Amino acid sequence: MNAEIISVGTELLMGQIVNSDAAFIAKELTGLGIDAYFQTVVGDNANKLKEVIKIAESRSNLLIFTGGLGPTQDDITKQTVAEYLGERLVIQEEGLEHIRQWFSKSGRIMTKNNERQALIFENGVVFKNINGQALGTFIEKNGKGYLLLPGPPKELETMFVHFVRPFLSANYEHKQIILSKTLRFFGIGESTLTTLLEDLIENQTNPTIAPYAGKYEVTLRVTANAASQGECEALVRAKTDEILALAGEYYYGEGSENSLVQVVGDLLLTKKVSISAAESLTGGLFQAELVKVPGISEVFAGGIVSYQEDIKRRVLGVPDEVLKGFGMVSPECAKAMADHARSVFETDLAISFTGAAGPDPLENHPAGTVWIGLSRKGEETIAKEFHFSRNRLGNREQAVMQGFDMTRRALLSEG
Amino acid sequence: MNAEIISVGTELLMGQIVNSDAAFIAKELTGLGIDAYFQTVVGDNANKLKEVIKIAESRSNLLIFTGGLGPTQDDITKQTVAEYLGERLVIQEEGLEHIRQWFSKSGRIMTKNNERQALIFENGVVFKNINGQALGTFIEKNGKGYLLLPGPPKELETMFVHFVRPFLSANYEHKQIILSKTLRFFGIGESTLTTLLEDLIENQTNPTIAPYAGKYEVTLRVTANAASQGECEALVRAKTDEILALAGEYYYGEGSENSLVQVVGDLLLTKKVSISAAESLTGGLFQAELVKVPGISEVFAGGIVSYQEDIKRRVLGVPDEVLKGFGMVSPECAKAMADHARSVFETDLAISFTGAAGPDPLENHPAGTVWIGLSRKGEETIAKEFHFSRNRLGNREQAVMQGFDMTRRALLSEG
Numbered sequence: 129m130n131a132e133i134i135s136v137g138t139e140l141l142m143g144q145i146v147n148s149d150a151a152f153i154a155k156e157l158t159g160l161g162i163d164a165y166f167q168t169v170v171g172d173n174a175n176k177l178k179e180v181i182k183i184a185e186s187r188s189n190l191l192i193f194t195g196g197l198g199p200t201q202d203d204i205t206k207q208t209v210a211e212y213l214g215e216r217l218v219i220q221e222e223g224l225e226h227i228r229q230w231f232s233k234s235g236r237i238m239t240k241n242n243e244r245q246a247l248i249f250e251n252g253v254v255f256k257n258i259n260g261q262a263l264g265t266f267i268e269k270n271g272k273g274y275l276l277l278p279g280p281p282k283e284l285e286t287m288f289v290h291f292v293r294p295f296l297s298a299n300y301e302h303k304q305i306i307l308s309k310t311l312r313f314f315g316i317g318e319s320t321l322t323t324l325l326e327d328l329i330e331n332q333t334n335p336t337i338a339p340y341a342g343k344y345e346v347t348l349r350v351t352a353n354a355a356s357q358g359e360c361e362a363l364v365r366a367k368t369d370e371i372l373a374l375a376g377e378y379y380y381g382e383g384s385e386n387s388l389v390q391v392v393g394d395l396l397l398t399k400k401v402s403i404s405a406a407e408s409l410t411g412g413l414f415q416a417e418l419v420k421v422p423g424i425s426e427v428f429a430g431g432i433v434s435y436q437e438d439i440k441r442r443v444l445g446v447p448d449e450v451l452k453g454f455g456m457v458s459p460e461c462a463k464a465m466a467d468h469a470r471s472v473f474e475t476d477l478a479i480s481f482t483g484a485a486g487p488d489p490l491e492n493h494p495a496g497t498v499w500i501g502l503s504r505k506g507e508e509t510i511a512k513e514f515h516f517s518r519n520r521l522g523n524r525e526q527a528v529m530q531g532f533d534m535t536r537r538a539l540l541s542e543g
Numbered sequence: 544m545n546a547e548i549i550s551v552g553t554e555l556l557m558g559q560i561v562n563s564d565a566a567f568i569a570k571e572l573t574g575l576g577i578d579a580y581f582q583t584v585v586g587d588n589a590n591k592l593k594e595v596i597k598i599a600e601s602r603s604n605l606l607i608f609t610g611g612l613g614p615t616q617d618d619i620t621k622q623t624v625a626e627y628l629g630e631r632l633v634i635q636e637e638g639l640e641h642i643r644q645w646f647s648k649s650g651r652i653m654t655k656n657n658e659r660q661a662l663i664f665e666n667g668v669v670f671k672n673i674n675g676q677a678l679g680t681f682i683e684k685n686g687k688g689y690l691l692l693p694g695p696p697k698e699l700e701t702m703f704v705h706f707v708r709p710f711l712s713a714n715y716e717h718k719q720i721i722l723s724k725t726l727r728f729f730g731i732g733e734s735t736l737t738t739l740l741e742d743l744i745e746n747q748t749n750p751t752i753a754p755y756a757g758k759y760e761v762t763l764r765v766t767a768n769a770a771s772q773g774e775c776e777a778l779v780r781a782k783t784d785e786i787l788a789l790a791g792e793y794y795y796g797e798g799s800e801n802s803l804v805q806v807v808g809d810l811l812l813t814k815k816v817s818i819s820a821a822e823s824l825t826g827g828l829f830q831a832e833l834v835k836v837p838g839i840s841e842v843f844a845g846g847i848v849s850y851q852e853d854i855k856r857r858v859l860g861v862p863d864e865v866l867k868g869f870g871m872v873s874p875e876c877a878k879a880m881a882d883h884a885r886s887v888f889e890t891d892l893a894i895s896f897t898g899a900a901g902p903d904p905l906e907n908h909p910a911g912t913v914w915i916g917l918s919r920k921g922e923e924t925i926a927k928e929f930h931f932s933r934n935r936l937g938n939r940e941q942a943v944m945q946g947f948d949m950t951r952r953a954l955l956s957e958g
Contacts, residue, residue, distance in 0.1 A: 428850050
């Protein structure tokens with residue numbers, strides 16, 4: 129059993145919108161254990177769409193179309209597929225009534241062409257559209273399935289979750305259950321991680337291990353299939369243990385929706401450690417990231433962005449002998465910034481960032497040189513040096529992520 | 544002349560990432576006047592990729608591949624296309640040196656598999672990767688073009704804009720010259736803007752007008768084609784005048800690489816107006832955006848993130864009677880924050896943000912209620928109320944953008 133996603137819409141070919149529908153359906157199919165090896169995008173053109181159907185039929189059992197179900201002349205998916213298959217379309221009365229009511233409720237005039245949205249395959253299945261007008265529909269012919277879904281993401285996603293997912297689960301049953309877990313790593317590149325795990329990756333069968341390089345991290349998706357949920361879980365757990373035995377040093381958490389920021393926020397909240405920040409080159413980015421964590425106001429007091437040298441002295445209170453004696457790009461400055469932030473904001477912990485974002489050097493330190501300071505009640509203040517080699521924004525983002533990693537390690541170190 | 548985009552990556556088939564690369568390239572092709580009728584996604588599988596190449600060759604002249612150029616075993620695009628075409632790949636020395644330097648700068652160990660990223664077609668063209676390691680490459684064979692580009696959006700986009708766009712423009716020539724200009728609007732939605740410009744859009748021929756809804760703004764791409772650059776420019780200029788006569792109130796600048804933040808940064812620098820900020824719900828995001836502008840340290844002093852109420856009082860100096868009398872979500876608090884920031888940081892201008900980011904209400908004000916204050920030397924301090932209806936992050940981002948718009952209008956108002 130394998131499926132293929134066919135997205136219909138000239139706006140996709142012109143690059144006016146991103147094909148988020150395909151990603152959504154692909155993720156759903158993965159969850160359902162239905163393989164999908166191809167995705168195709170084609171414009172609002174009947175002949176080209178027919179070419180695409182022919183190719184897709186030759187390699188897939190289930191063809192999932194999105195888009196082109198609307199009321200305008202451009203919307204040709206239902207008509208084209210029906211014509212291609214030699215199948216009839218009929219108006220579904222309930223769907224038509226729903227469209228009529230929608231227009232009357234919103235005080236708009238319903239033009240004749242809107243009736244097209246209630247068309248379904250005469251010998252097919254209908255899927256209700258809770259968030260819009262165009263009905264979804266499905267037909268099976270010669271052992272192939274043709275599933276037609278609306279293009280607007282809100283309509284598609286609601287229809288899929290409520291009606292299509294149960295339909296596929298019941299009709300396209302798999303003997304095996306599939307389970308995936310995402311493991312997240314920071315401080316290691318994709319190639320180094322995969323080299324470290326080379327044996328595991330080369331000999332992978334079940335579970336499989338798929339590495340993916342995110343913006344500032346690497347994730348591994350461990351996917352097992354087995355006859356039961358329990359077996360899947362055991363397989364994933366065992367493989368995870370093998371992976372962490374080799375690369376646990378860089379592992380910070382699991383889950384496809386997780387992030388380093390979230391993990392740090394959770395640690396701060398759980399351990400009730402209050403935090404503040406003094407940011408120079410990062411310009412407030414550490415704090416702007418931290419406040420993404422819901423409920424963080426319980427532990428995050430605030431901070432200072434000391435972009436100009438004078439602010440470090442005047443507002444933050446970094447002594448002149450540090451600024452003049454060691455310069456702004458120095459461990460002494462980073463430590464003083466963190467210490468003073470912790471004292472001004474009266475927090476348990478404070479982090480600081482100072483350095484040269486680029487493109488120009490600062491005080492003879494090359495662009496990308498960054499010192500991160502960490503001050504903590506009852507402990508010695510530390511500072512760590514980094515050398516980043518991205519552009520101005522990239523160096524800043526990377527500094528912020530390293531700051532989160534330092535905070536995470538500090539929070540874990542106390543046992 | 545028509546092109547086809549082939550995206551290679553199992554992570555796309557699994558729905559782990561959205562195919563933003565295809566949208567980016569599609570938009571670029573539209574701008575170049577190159578038609579594209581199909582897009583295909585295929586996994587990291589050599590046989591399936593060859594099937595896709597065969598189909599694409601039968602209907603398109605230029606095959607543009609993205610993804611699969613990295614260092615891991617999964618990355619098979621270059622090898623597969625080369626094998627399919629019977630062409631040799633060679634290591635490009637300059638590219639290899641660039642990779643070596645990247646590893647040595649970032650203090651990481653370069654493993655052998657990273658050398659693969661410097662492979663290009665022996666008889667082909669190379670495209671440098673400014674933001675990464677994997678080189679792009681192009682080869683022409685039997686009248687068809689094969690263009691291989693990296694998958695990570697930052698690498699792809701920079702490579703395309705700097706090297707691929709001029710290459711395609713020179714080598715895939717159109718008889719007509721095509722010229723595009725992007726006009727940028729803030730504070731108006733896409734549907735309202737297109738309704739305002741309905742007559743112009745419905746009767747468009749040459750130039751064409753393509754609206755695009757960005758995250759917090761709308762852009763219009765005005766594209767003319769004519770026999771000469773001068774004719775194109777005149778056509779675009781005349782159409783721009785017509786557009787601005789109807790929607791000039793919301794227009795803030797032009798250029799595909801421009802942004803509201805950049806426009807504000809340029810104004811601050813040109814007018815030598817120094818600025819500071821006091822941020823509550825936005826958590827430092829205004830400042831983190833502002834420091835994206837190169838050279839901004841000349842006018843941007845710094846600011847305070849006063850996330851907890853106590854910080855507004857203690858560090859910023861907002862009087863108790865304001866915090867207690869009017870609350871944190873009030874024009875009085877916004878004005879006091881801006882005034883105190885301007886005084887603490889000794890700047891010409893200061894902006895402040897206070898309100899309820901959500902999801903919960905704050906002091907009985909519903910989520911999304913935000914006051915933005917603006918204090919300026921010699922002028923009356925103002926505060927403006929906004930009601931946003933996005934999620935926590937969306938409300939904050941929108942507040943920041945409105946803050947930039949208020950700053951822009953303030954800077955322009957003095958004539």
